[in-house]
Amino acid sequence: MKSELNKVFSDFIAIFFPRECGCCGCVLKYQEKFVCTACDFHLPYTNFHEYSDNDTARQLWGKAPVEEACSFLLLQKDSRVERLIYQIKYNNQPFLAEYFGYLYGLKLIKIKAYQDINCIVPVPLHRSKFRKRGYNQSTYFGRGLSRAMGIPLREDILVRKKATMSQTGKGRIDRYDNVSDIFDYKGTMLPANVHILVVDDVLTTGATVVSAALTLLDAVDCRVSVATLARA
Numbered sequence: 001m002k003s004e005l006n007k008v009f010s011d012f013i014a015i016f017f018p019r020e021c022g023c024c025g026c027v028l029k030y031q032e033k034f035v036c037t038a039c040d041f042h043l044p045y046t047n048f049h050e051y052s053d054n055d056t057a058r059q060l061w062g063k064a065p066v067e068e069a070c071s072f073l074l075l076q077k078d079s080r081v082e083r084l085i086y087q088i089k090y091n092n093q094p095f096l097a098e099y100f101g102y103l104y105g106l107k108l109i110k111i112k113a114y115q116d117i118n119c120i121v122p123v124p125l126h127r128s129k130f131r132k133r134g135y136n137q138s139t140y141f142g143r144g145l146s147r148a149m150g151i152p153l154r155e156d157i158l159v160r161k162k163a164t165m166s167q168t169g170k171g172r173i174d175r176y177d178n179v180s181d182i183f184d185y186k187g188t189m190l191p192a193n194v195h196i197l198v199v200d201d202v203l204t205t206g207a208t209v210v211s212a213a214l215t216l217l218d219a220v221d222c223r224v225s226v227a228t229l230a231r232a
């Protein structure tokens with residue numbers, strides 16, 4: 001009876017404040033959380049976490065010695081995932097990143113290679129960008145992973161010292177130059193051989209996560225793995 005009442009109340013609220021699917025913008029039904037059933041079904045899940053030799057890992061080969069690397073979704077032009085990333089980054093809906101982080105965490109925790117991770121480190125934003133956006137979408141993604149995997153999220157390990165220019169329109173080589181040496185290790189004490197999962201929203205060239213991984217590997221006795229919400 002109570003759940004029936006909740007449903008009636010939610011439907012009533014939805015007439016005035018309709019909730020939209022984060023991927024296609026359609027009005028969500030009562031039982032749909034953040035994404036409609038059709039999008040959930042059609043989203044291009046990569047399943048990269050199921051095998052080490054995947055496209056995200058290959059993208060980082062020879063650039064940083066990471067243990068494992070994976071991306072949850074494939075980002076294509078004019079797609080559901082592109083809209084999702086836009087909502088997360090530019091339309092003040094970072095909770096969508098947390099939602100997908102949680103879903104991904106439920107998958108990662110079942111994979112042996114990800115079970116000995118000790119902490120999750122989101123790629124930090126420069127403080128100027130953080131001020132402008134008001135949140136770090138990678139932190140939200142990491143928060144979802146953290147909840148699902150029962151592994152602490154650590155924002156006290158890396159800091160972004162350079163506000164890089166927008167990468168739009170720059171060549172692959174330029175982008176690498178642009179993001180080299182952009183992070184600093186905060187000096188946090190960590191146990192030896194700690195396994196750190198660096199997380200970011202989108203992997204394009206991989207230069208950002210490579211820079212973050214190299215900073216950690218240089219400063220701490222650690223192993224680094226990488227997980228991103230999407231891969232371009």
Ligand SMILES: [Zn+2]
Pocket residue numbers: 021022023024025026035036037038039040
């Ligand atoms: Zn949808």
